[in-house]
Amino acid sequence: MRRRKQLAVIGINLLAWALSLILLAPLLLILLNSFKTGKAAADMNLALPASMEWSNYAVVIEKGKLATTFLNSALYSVCSVLLCTLLCTMAAYVLSRNRRKLHSFLYLFLVLGIAMPINFITLMKVMQTLKLMNSRIGIILLYTATQIPFNIFLIHSFVSKISPEIDEAAVIDGASPVSLFFRIVMPLMKPVLVTVMVLTFLNTWNEFVMPLYFLGSTDKWPMTLAVYNFFGMYFKDWNLVCADIVLTSAPVIIVYLLGQKYIVSGMTAGAIKG
Amino acid sequence: MNKNRIYPTYFIFGALLLYTVLYVLPSVIGLGYSFTDWSVYSQEIHFVGWKNFATVFSADYNYTRMLENTFVFTIVTTLAKNVIGLALAVLLTKKVILLNFHRAVMYLPCVLSALIVGMIFKSVLNPKIGLLNTFLRKIGLGFMASNWLTDSKIAFRSVMAVDIWKGMGYIMTILIAGIMSIPPTYYEAASIDGGNAWQCFRHITLPLLVPTLTVTTVLNVIYGLKVFDTVYSLTNGGPGFATEVLYTGVYKEFGLGRYAVGTTLSTIMTLVMLVAGFFMIKHMVKGDGQEI
Numbered sequence: 001m002r003r004r005k006q007l008a009v010i011g012i013n014l015l016a017w018a019l020s021l022i023l024l025a026p027l028l029l030i031l032l033n034s035f036k037t038g039k040a041a042a043d044m045n046l047a048l049p050a051s052m053e054w055s056n057y058a059v060v061i062e063k064g065k066l067a068t069t070f071l072n073s074a075l076y077s078v079c080s081v082l083l084c085t086l087l088c089t090m091a092a093y094v095l096s097r098n099r100r101k102l103h104s105f106l107y108l109f110l111v112l113g114i115a116m117p118i119n120f121i122t123l124m125k126v127m128q129t130l131k132l133m134n135s136r137i138g139i140i141l142l143y144t145a146t147q148i149p150f151n152i153f154l155i156h157s158f159v160s161k162i163s164p165e166i167d168e169a170a171v172i173d174g175a176s177p178v179s180l181f182f183r184i185v186m187p188l189m190k191p192v193l194v195t196v197m198v199l200t201f202l203n204t205w206n207e208f209v210m211p212l213y214f215l216g217s218t219d220k221w222p223m224t225l226a227v228y229n230f231f232g233m234y235f236k237d238w239n240l241v242c243a244d245i246v247l248t249s250a251p252v253i254i255v256y257l258l259g260q261k262y263i264v265s266g267m268t269a270g271a272i273k274g
Numbered sequence: 275m276n277k278n279r280i281y282p283t284y285f286i287f288g289a290l291l292l293y294t295v296l297y298v299l300p301s302v303i304g305l306g307y308s309f310t311d312w313s314v315y316s317q318e319i320h321f322v323g324w325k326n327f328a329t330v331f332s333a334d335y336n337y338t339r340m341l342e343n344t345f346v347f348t349i350v351t352t353l354a355k356n357v358i359g360l361a362l363a364v365l366l367t368k369k370v371i372l373l374n375f376h377r378a379v380m381y382l383p384c385v386l387s388a389l390i391v392g393m394i395f396k397s398v399l400n401p402k403i404g405l406l407n408t409f410l411r412k413i414g415l416g417f418m419a420s421n422w423l424t425d426s427k428i429a430f431r432s433v434m435a436v437d438i439w440k441g442m443g444y445i446m447t448i449l450i451a452g453i454m455s456i457p458p459t460y461y462e463a464a465s466i467d468g469g470n471a472w473q474c475f476r477h478i479t480l481p482l483l484v485p486t487l488t489v490t491t492v493l494n495v496i497y498g499l500k501v502f503d504t505v506y507s508l509t510n511g512g513p514g515f516a517t518e519v520l521y522t523g524v525y526k527e528f529g530l531g532r533y534a535v536g537t538t539l540s541t542i543m544t545l546v547m548l549v550a551g552f553f554m555i556k557h558m559v560k561g562d563g564q565e566i
Contacts, residue, residue, distance in 0.1 A: 009369070016370045019362065020379045023443070026398050027382070029405055044403045091289035098281040106286060111559065113297055115496050115551020119304035119540040120524065121533050126300050145296035148289050153558065167280060177282050206387030208503050209521075213528070224389055228507065231393055238397065245393060249386055256385040260378065263385070267444065268451040 034242035041239035056243040064230045064244050066223070073222040073251075075136065077204045080143035084200050085193060088148055092155035093185060097164060107156065113149030120213050127214060134216045142214065143204045151196045154269055158192035159185075195266040198259040205252050223248045301544045308538040314531025326538040336515040337523065337539070344520040347434055348498030354438045355494055356487060359445030364475065366446065367453045377450070380443035388440065392507025395436045399423050423509055426516040433517050437504050441497070445490045452486035453479060492554035499547060 025046065033041040034056055035049040061067060095107045123142075124133070132138030162185065170184045186193075208224040215221060221229075227248045234240050256263065308326055310319045330337045366377050383391060398405045399422035407419035422432040460478050469477070502521035505511065511518035511526070520543055527536030 012365065012368055013371055016365060016372075016376045019365075020376050023379050023383060023439070025405065026394050029398065030394055042403065044397050044400065044405060045408060046405070087288040087292065090285040094281045094283065094285040098277040098283075100277075103283075103286075106290065108555065108559070109298075110289065110293060111555050112548070112551055113293060114558075115547050115554060116297070116301065117500050117521075117540065117543050117547055118297065119300040119537060119544065121528055121536045121540065122304040122307060123296065123300035124528075125303065126295065130295075141292060142296055145292045148293045148297070152289065171280055177280055180280065181285070202385055206385075206389075208387060208389045212525075224387055228389055228393070241393070245390055249390055252385050252387070253382075256382070257378075260381075264381075264447055264451070268448050 030242045030245050033238055034246045036239050038237050038239050041237075041242065044238060053239065056239050057247070060230075060240050060243045060247065063234075063240070064226055065218075066226070066244070066247060068219060069221055069223045069226040070247075072136075072220060073205060073224070076139055076143060076207075076222055077201050079140045080147065080204050081197050081200045083140065084144045084147045084151060085196055087144070088151040088196065089155055089186065089189065089193065090181065092152045093159050093181060093189075095152070096156045096159035097167070107152070111149050111153045111156075114153065116149075118146070120209070124213065133214060134220065136220060139210060139215060139220075142210050143207060146207075146210075147200045147203060151200065154196060154199075154266060155189065155192055157269065158189060162188050191262075191265075194259070195262040195269075198255060198262045199266050201255055202252050202263070205255075301540070304537045304541050304544070307534060308541045310534055312534040312537070314533065322534075326534050327542075329535060330538055330542065336518065339515050340518045340520055340523040340539075341542075343430065343518055344499060344501075346430075347437075347501060347519055348495055350434050351437050351441065351498050352491055352494040354434075355442050355445045356490055358438065358442045359449055359490065360483070360487075362442065362446040363449035363453055364479065367450055377447070381447050382443070383440045384444045384447075386440070388503035389507045391436065391440045392504050395432075395439075395508060396423070399432060399436075424513055426513045429509055429513060430517045433505055433508050436508060437501065440504070441494070445494070448490055449483065449486060452483050456482050489554070489557065492550065492557075495550060496547065496554070499543060499550075 029044065029046055032046060032049060033044060035052045035054070036056075037050075037053055040047075040050065091110070095103050095110075127133045127138055127142075130138075132141065166184060166188070167180060170180045175184065205222075206224065207222070208228070211220075211222050211225045215225070218226075218229075227244045230244050231241050307319075309321055309323060311322050311325075312319045330341075332338075362380060366373060366380070370376060399407075401407055401419070401421045401424070404422075406422065410416060410419045420428055423429050456479065460482075461474055464474050464478060500521060501519055502525070505517055505519050505522050506525070509517040511522040520539055524536045524539050527533070527539065
C-alpha cells in the first residue's frame with residue numbers, strides 16, 4: 001500500500017513535468033535561438049547557443065525600429081489603462097450603488113459587450129466620420145472602448161461588497177459626491193483597480209487587430225504589428241525574428257510575473273460564485 | 275438619502291459614450307449596411323434586400339466553408355480546452371512538488387499575444403526543421419512528420435491544436451479556483467465511506483464544477499467565434515480556404531473593398547453572439563444581486 005502511494009506521487013510529478021515541458025519547449029526554443037548566430041538558428045533546435053550573440057538584439061532594435069514601436073505600444077497601453085480605469089471605476093461605482101431601473105438596464109447594456117463582436121468595417125466608417133482614422137488618439141479611445149465591458153463587470157461586483165454605510169457617514173460629514181468618490185471610495189477599491197490595470201495592460205499590449213485595420217502609417221505601429229511585419233521581411237533570419245519576439249513579449253511576461261495574483265483573481269471573478 | 279444626488283448619473287457618461295459610439299454603433303449601422311451594395315468603389319449606396327445574405331449562404335462561394343470552419347473551431351477547441359483544462363486542474367490540485375511553478379507555466383501562454391503564439395508555432399511546425407518533426411524523427415515516429423500548416427487535410431487541425439495549447443491553461447486556472455472552493459469535508463466523508471479517487475471525482479468534483487464549466491464553455495464559445503489573430507498569423511486562412519474562419523474572411527473582404535459582404539458576415543456573427551451572450555451575462559451578473 002505504502003509503495004503504491006509512493007509510485008503514485010512519483011507518477012503525478014513526472015506527469016506534471018512532462019506537461020510543463022510541452023508548454024515550455026516552444027518558448028525556450030525562441031529564447032535560445034534569439035542568442036544564436038543566423039546559421040545556427042536556421043536549424044531551429046533546442047541546443048544551447050555556442051556563443052551568446054547579444055548583437056542580435058541590437059540589430060533587431062535598429063532594423064525593426066523597435067525604439068519607436070516600443071514607445072508607441074507604451075503610449076497606447078498606458079493611456080488606455082489610465083483612461084479606462086478612471087471611466088470604468090466611476091461608471092461601475094454609480095451603477096452598483098444606485099440600482100434604479102434605468103441603471104440596471106445600462107449595466108446590462110454595458111456588460112453585454114463582453115459577448116459582442118466588433119464590426120470592424122462599419123467601425124472604420126465611424127472612425128472616418130470622427131476623424132480618428134490613423135490617429136494615436138483614435139487607437140487609445142478604441143482600446144479603451146473594447147476593455148470597458150469586462151472592467152465594469154469586475155469593478156461592479158467589487159463595489160457591491162464595500163459597505164454603503166461608509167458613503168452615508170461621509171455625506172453626513174459634508175463630503176460632496178466627487179470627493180466622496182475620489183477620497184473615500186476609490187482608495188478602498190485598490191485591489192480591483194490593480195486587477196483592472198494589469199488586465200487592461202496585457203490586453204492592449206497584445207492587441208493586433210485594431211492597429212491592423214486602423215493604423216496605416218508605420219511610424220504609429222505598436223510592437224505587435226511591427227513584429228509581424230518584421231517576420232514577413234526577415235523570415236529566413238530566425239535568430240532576429242526570435243529576438244524580436246522576445247522583446248515584444250518581455251513586457252507582458254514581466255507584468256504577468258509581478259501581477260500574477262491580480263490576473264488570476266480577475267480571470268476567476270464571475271466564473272466562480274460561492 | 276437621495277441616491278441620485280450622492281451617486282451622480284453623469285459618472286456613467288464617459289464609459290457609456292465611448293462604448294456606445296465605438297462598440298455598439300458600428301454593429302447597429304452594420305445591420306443596415308448588410309442590405310446595401312456598399313463597396314470601396316461605390317459612389318452612392320443602394321438598397322439590395324437580402325442579396326448579401328444569399329451570397330453568404332449560397333453553395334458556390336466559400337463563405338459556407340468559412341462559417342462551417344468557425345463553428346467546428348469553436349466546438350472542438352471548447353471541448354478540448356474544457357477536458358484538458360479539467361484534467362490539468364485535477365492534477366495541479368494534488369500534492370505536486372513545485373505546484374505554483376507548474377501552474378504558472380501552464381498559464382504563461384495565455385498572457386502572450388495570439389499573434390506571437392502563431393509565429394512561434396510557424397517555427398515549431400515547420401516541416402523541414404521544425405521542432406515537432408525533428409522530435410518525431412528522433413523518437414522513430416518519422417512517418418508521422420507532416421506538413422502541418424500547408425497540407426490542406428491537416429492544416430485546420432494544427433491551427434486548432436495551437437489554439438488549444440495556448441488556451442488550456444486559462445480554463446485550468448478557473449477550474450482550479452472552482453475545485454479549491456469545494457469544501458474538503460466532502461472528500462473526507464467520501465474517503466471514510468471508502469470512495470476511491472475516480473468515485474470522488476465523478477460524484478463530488480464533477481457535479482460541483484458544473485456551474486464553473488458552464489461559464490468556461492460560454493467564454494470559450496465567445497472566444498472561438500471571434501478568433502482571428504491565431505489563424506491570421508499561422509495560415510492566414512490557407513491553404514486555399516482550408517483554415518478560413520469568419521474574421522479572417524471579414525478582413526479579406528475588407529481588403530478587397532467588398533464592404534457590404536464583410537458587414538453581412540459580421541452581422542450574422544453579432545446576432546448569433548447576442549443570443550449566446552445574453553444567457554452568459556445573465557449567469558455572470560446573477561451573483562451580484564443585480565436584477566434583470
